[in-house]
Amino acid sequence: MSGRTHARACPERTCVGCRERSGKAGLxxxxxxxDRCVPDHRGTLPGRGAYxxxxxxxVDLAIRRRAFQRAFRxxxxLxxxxxxxAVPRAT
Structure with missing residues (x-):
């Protein structure tokens, strides 16, 4: 046996707001x-993505830090x- 597991690793991405790493599925x-920031719920839209x-x-932190301008260069x-x-507010 090669010692490899058959479970696929979940790719990680960094949140542009809080800068914490999380699984891609949770972002x-x-x-x-x-000049619009558009949510890509299915992950199929073309172009550079920010998570x-x-x-x-x-969302508020990313906007305040101008993280989208940096991520999209x-x-x-914007x-x-x-x-x-698209992001629900807690009531």
């Missing part, structure tokens, strides 16, 4: 469409309204 992928936890705290402000609507 929301965000892509750039023009973040689907919680309002991480673009200057200037429209995050669609992303804010």
């Amino acid at each position: 929301l992928r965000v892509v750039l469409a023009g 973040l936890h689907p919680v309002p705290a991480c 673009v200057p200037g402000p 429209d995050t309204a669609e992303l804010r609507q």
